[in-house]
Every structure is written in C-alpha cells, then in structure tokens.
Amino acid sequence: MLILTIILFAAGSLLLVRLLMLRRELGRMTTQLHTYNERATGKKINVALFDQKLEALAGQINRQSDLIVEAEAQRKRVEQEFRQAVANISHDIRTPLTSIFGYIQLLEDESITPDEKLEYVAIVKNRTKRLQALLNDFFELSLIESLDYPLHTEKLGMTVLLSEILVGFYDSFNDRNITPDIRLPEENVSVYADESAVRRVIENLLVNTVKHTTGYVGISFNRQQETADLTIVNDAKDLAGSDVNLLFDRFYTADRTRSSQASGLGLSIAKSLMNKMGGTLTAELEGEKLIMTCRWKLGDAGIGLAT
Numbered sequence: 001m002l003i004l005t006i007i008l009f010a011a012g013s014l015l016l017v018r019l020l021m022l023r024r025e026l027g028r029m030t031t032q033l034h035t036y037n038e039r040a041t042g043k044k045i046n047v048a049l050f051d052q053k054l055e056a057l058a059g060q061i062n063r064q065s066d067l068i069v070e071a072e073a074q075r076k077r078v079e080q081e082f083r084q085a086v087a088n089i090s091h092d093i094r095t096p097l098t099s100i101f102g103y104i105q106l107l108e109d110e111s112i113t114p115d116e117k118l119e120y121v122a123i124v125k126n127r128t129k130r131l132q133a134l135l136n137d138f139f140e141l142s143l144i145e146s147l148d149y150p151l152h153t154e155k156l157g158m159t160v161l162l163s164e165i166l167v168g169f170y171d172s173f174n175d176r177n178i179t180p181d182i183r184l185p186e187e188n189v190s191v192y193a194d195e196s197a198v199r200r201v202i203e204n205l206l207v208n209t210v211k212h213t214t215g216y217v218g219i220s221f222n223r224q225q226e227t228a229d230l231t232i233v234n235d236a237k238d239l240a241g242s243d244v245n246l247l248f249d250r251f252y253t254a255d256r257t258r259s260s261q262a263s264g265l266g267l268s269i270a271k272s273l274m275n276k277m278g279g280t281l282t283a284e285l286e287g288e289k290l291i292m293t294c295r296w297k298l299g300d301a302g303i304g305l306a307t
Contacts, residue, residue: 025054033061081249092134096127103127137265144272151194151276155299158228159188161195162221165202172210173217180217189223190299197273198296201281202230204266205292209234216289227295236290244285 025047032045044065045058103120106112112120143149166182173180191198209217215235222229248271274281279296 022051022054025051029054029058029061036065089134089138093131096131096134100124100127100131134265137269141265141269141272144269144276149276151197153192153194153277155190156193156195156198157188158191158198158230158296159184159221161198162202162230165199165206166219169206169210172206176210176214178210178214178217180219183218183220185221185223187223189221189228191228191296192299193277193279193296194273197277201270201273201294204270205232205294208266209292212236223298224295226298228298230294232292233289235288236285237288239285239290244283244290247283248281 029045029047036045044062047054047058103124107117107120107124163184166180209232213234213236215237216233217235218231218233220231222231248267271281274294277296279294281295282293284291284293
C-alpha cells in the first residue's frame, strides 16, 4: 500500500511539474508572439520545451505570421500598382484633352483659313477617337477582371480561326513593309476557349507587333502534347531585358514617346483574357527578339472549362 502511495505521489508530482513547465512555455510563447506583433523583433516563435503539440502550435503560428507578412506585401504592391495606374491614365487622358482644347481655341480664331479649319477639325477628331479608345479599353479591362465576367468556352478550330484573323491584318503588315513568316499546321487543331476572347487576344498581340516592329515577324501555331501554342516573334532592339516583365502591366509602354499611338492596355487585356480562359500568355526576350507565347488547352485533351 505504501509503495502504491509513493508511486501515485511520484506520478502526480511529475504531472504537476510537466503542467507547470507547459504553463511556463505557453507564457514564453505568448511573450514572443506579443513582441513579434509589436514589431519589436522579427524573430519567429521557438519552443524550448520538447512537446510535439507545442511545436505544432508554434509552427502554425509562425506560418500564420508568414501569411500576414505576404498579405501585407501584396496589399502594398496592389496599392502601388493602383497609384501608378491612376497616374498613367490621368496622363493618357490629359494629353489628348489638352490637345483637343488647344485646337478648339485655334478654331475659334476668325483669321484661320478654311483649309486650316478642316485640318484642325481632323486633328480634333483623331484625338477624340484616341481618347474614346482609351476609355473603352479601360472599361473593358475592368469588366474582364471582375469575377462575373461571362465566358462561353467551347471547342474551337484554331487553325481556321487564326488564318481568318491573319488575313484581316494583311493591309496592316503591308503598310509597314512587313512580310511575316507564318507557319500553321495543315490540320485544324482545336482548343477549348471563348471565340470572342481568342479573337481579342490575337488581335491585340498583332496590333502590338505591327506598331512596335519594322523588321522580322514570325507567327507559328503548333500542337503540343496537352496544349496548342501560338508564338509571335518580332524584332525588339530597343526593349531592355528588364522591360519584359512589365509588358503586361496596365498602361505600360516600353517607349513613352509612342504614348500617342497606344493606350498601354492591349497586352493587359490579352493577359487577363488568357487567364480567364485557363490559358497562359508569356513574354521573353532572346537577344533582340521578343517572343510572345499563348497556350490553350487542346480541344481533345479533356472536358472544357466551365462557362
């Protein structure tokens, strides 16, 4: 009986010591977390007492801290992008408006000749059209990036569709003295995508290519194992390697002197539409050539995306 009492007493003492140690360790962890939350230190929580449950708890707290830091960094990036977007769109709207206002003042001058009047009216019309295009693009991008933007994904014959779009750009290439190297497969490769979205993506990429190159242009479409890839290559001698990562940013223009020719939203719209369709749009620079690649899921690779 005495031995049993001693054993029970010893076991109780051990449990009490263990409880006190756990209590002290929880207090130490609380102090560490408080210090971290007050930004007094960047040190994560560590556990001095060996206990799997406590170590798991500390790990989850540290993971949550990492997620908070990542979320804060993302918030700052979004805020910075928003401020930059507002600054850029303000500049892009103000520029044609200032020009329009200036020519309207000239039109009010009674001493101008009829020919000058016609010239000024034509300029005002062109500036107004550019402003309208910018506002339309901005509105469209905001719609595309909304969660409820409608897409009707279906099986599309891409080879035929691509050929049709390229024919529509014949005059644009010809005006710039560009003879594109076009390579399409003989068979009609199908993908799962939204037809109107695909048209807009390809047209935006081709418009960007026509505007910013006077040299080589290569356009190829190939069937891969699980995807169909459209690749557009063009000379980009003035494009620095660091600029490639910015090409899809809103309002970005590699050459600000060309701001009168482009709103800077075309590639952003193309990127957003590709993401909405479950595809990808990437850009890379090899030497002095810019390579844009669109990838769609093959039409015979499985079930299409939800509409």
